Amino acid sequence: MxxxxxxxxxxxxxxxxxxxxxxxxxxxxxxxSSPGHTSTTEHASARPIVGAIRxxxxxxDAPGHDVGLQVEHSLGPKKWHERLPxxxxxxSDTEVRVRANTQSVMDRExxxxxxxxxxxxxxxxxxxxxxxxxxxxxLYLRSERRQGVRFAMIVQPYTFADGDIARxxxxxxxxxxxxxxxxxxxxxxxxxxxxxxxxxxxxxxSVHKLRERAAAAGSKAPYxxxxxxxxxxxxxxxxxxxxxxxxxxxxxDDEAAPYATLATKAQEKWxxxxxxxxxxxxxxxAGWDRRPRVEHPVSWEGPNKxxxxxxYYAAPTPAxxxxxxxxxxxxxxxxxxxxxxQAVLVYAWNEFDExxxxxxxxxxxxxxxxxxxxHRVLATGERxxxxxx
Numbered sequence: 001m002x003x004x005x006x007x008x009x010x011x012x013x014x015x016x017x018x019x020x021x022x023x024x025x026x027x028x029x030x031x032x033s034s035p036g037h038t039s040t041t042e043h044a045s046a047r048p049i050v051g052a053i054r055x056x057x058x059x060x061d062a063p064g065h066d067v068g069l070q071v072e073h074s075l076g077p078k079k080w081h082e083r084l085p086x087x088x089x090x091x092s093d094t095e096v097r098v099r100a101n102t103q104s105v106m107d108r109e110x111x112x113x114x115x116x117x118x119x120x121x122x123x124x125x126x127x128x129x130x131x132x133x134x135x136x137x138x139l140y141l142r143s144e145r146r147q148g149v150r151f152a153m154i155v156q157p158y159t160f161a162d163g164d165i166a167r168x169x170x171x172x173x174x175x176x177x178x179x180x181x182x183x184x185x186x187x188x189x190x191x192x193x194x195x196x197x198x199x200x201x202x203x204x205x206s207v208h209k210l211r212e213r214a215a216a217a218g219s220k221a222p223y224x225x226x227x228x229x230x231x232x233x234x235x236x237x238x239x240x241x242x243x244x245x246x247x248x249x250x251x252x253d254d255e256a257a258p259y260a261t262l263a264t265k266a267q268e269k270w271x272x273x274x275x276x277x278x279x280x281x282x283x284x285x286a287g288w289d290r291r292p293r294v295e296h297p298v299s300w301e302g303p304n305k306x307x308x309x310x311x312y313y314a315a316p317t318p319a320x321x322x323x324x325x326x327x328x329x330x331x332x333x334x335x336x337x338x339x340x341x342q343a344v345l346v347y348a349w350n351e352f353d354e355x356x357x358x359x360x361x362x363x364x365x366x367x368x369x370x371x372x373x374x375h376r377v378l379a380t381g382e383r384x385x386x387x388x389x
Contacts, residue, residue: 048333050329050344054124055350055351056124057132058135059100075098077292085360086108101134106140110146125164147175192228193230243341245276247269251313252265257312258313259287262288278338280338285324285346285347287315325377
């Protein structure tokens with residue numbers, strides 16, 4: 001049996017938990033929290049807010065959608081099982097189930113994120129009836145724990161039509177929706193990659209409608225962050241009048257490189273973005289190693305490069321990850337004119353088959369080590385209160 005901490009023990013302790021060392025995995029006990037308990041909002045000192053990307057296609061055999069089965073297949077070989085999150089099941093040495101689309105899993109995820117000090121999740125936006133919506137942000141919004149971690153949305157080219165804009169404006173009205181820069185709702189755009197990106201039909205019109213409808217609903221103007229970060233990014237930011245630049249993920253085609261290389265190059269990107277005159281939301285990389293998808297390709301991605309199996313970075317130690325995050329926080333504090341949102345984005349909470357995750361592990365020897373490490377960074381300062389806006 002795992003060690004079950006008392007509430008008094010948890011109050012003075014980080015997320016570190018004792019686990020029994022059996023071959024079968026043991027679920028980490030939840031940090032103590034009560035329904036409706038709000039994330040830290042009264043603070044003696046403010047730090048930039050820190051959020052993590054959520055990709056919620058861990059839905060298994062959802063009717064009419066096989067994305068969840070495809071990524072389970074990618075993680076099936078035994079050598080990738082160390083990536084499995086606490087809610088996964090190791091069926092055999094060649095088969096796993098990784099299904100997060102239940103209320104109990106979402107409630108546990110919120111509790112872990114809140115206890116680590118994570119301020120918000122950025123949910124990748126899908127159609128209203130998509131399993132990634134019903135098994136992701138919808139579960140979050142139904143959770144009694146949801147006030148512990150706020151949320152924002154990442155808009156995709158096919159989730160920026162009139163109905164999607166109405167959903168976004170509805171989200172803005174919720175007390176849990178994340179705001180920055182004086183109370184402006186935080187929204188990320190996953191593109192376009194250039195002014196001529198064919199995937200984003202009439203994106204200028206959609207941006208205008210979002211701003212117009214938000215104002216009509218009594219919301220402040222949304223703070224729009226462009227998630228691309230490569231060539232033509234500044235051109236797009238200026239063309240659409242976006243507020244800041246960042247990226248969904250970063251990798252630099254290094255071969256079997258240490259994590260320090262990825263972290264250093266990501267940090268150089270922040271300075272590169274700033275040098276264009278754009279405002280910046282620094283992206284922190286929790287890893288990049290998509291070899292599971294290279295070995296077992298998924299249907300929505302194009303062909304892999306011939307040397308794709310060698311293009312990866314070693315997983316970070318918890319201390320390396322925490323240092324990278326701390327550097328992002330300090331960068332925001334050092335460049336307030338460029339980081340006016342005072343926000344950091346982490347790739348990612350749950351991109352397990354791509355190598356970027358914060359969520360607790362299935363395995364006792366790993367447990368909540370990454371969250372423990374970032375908690376020690378985030379506990380040194382508190383996020384600003386809405387009263388500060």
